[in-house]
Amino acid sequence: MLMQSADGALNLLPALPDAWANGTISGIRARGGFEIVSMEWKDGKLAKAVIKSTLGGNCRLRLPNSARLVGGTLKTAKGANTNFFYQNEETAKPIISAQAQLKPVGNKETLLYDFATTAGKTYIVVGL
Template sequence: MLLQSYDGYIYILPALPDALPNGSIKGLKARGGFEIDIEWKNSQLTKLTITSTLGGNCRIRIAKNSNLKSKTQLKNSTGENPNEYYQVNTIKTPLISDKAELKGFPVPETQVFDFDTEKNKTYVFEVK
């Protein structure tokens, strides 16, 4: 609901419930030795603080219309995440019956960024 850490990235506010339109949380742990603090207002990210305890690449996924401002240089993500803690296992293509009635649900559009981190350094991003 507030953070997912899998499949090569850290997803910020992936499923924020309508009952929590405003809030903040500190100290969430993510793979790769990252500690995350999040603030949001009107169900939109307003501030993101990431502390790296191990160093290495940090890949974040956020809502498409979030415009992060920081001294930290973000770059659009491409390919596999080079951080060894985010290696994605190869899986076989799933079998899906032609008789299955799969019902989709709307998934919000997102954007994915990478930035290099140093051990025990904190990175702050504000949404403008």
């Protein structure tokens, strides 16, 4: 609900329940040697995240709202994540019957950002 480190990115607040519109959490470990030292959200949006990189490399964030990196720059992510730990396997296109009546999935819109990290350093991301 609060963090998922898969599908090529570190996803913050991917399935936040409506009842938890505001909150904080600390000490979550993620794939690729990232640690969410602390995270705060308000009205279902990221307010602040302190992220420590233990291995270095690209950090790709999927966020529910726009954000900025304190003392650095968040770039809009494009293409595959260059971080070895976040490589995605190619998935075959599903075969769907022409008679199938599919309903659209109600996924929430997210923003995807990249920033370079150095092993042992801590980064602060602030929601806008």
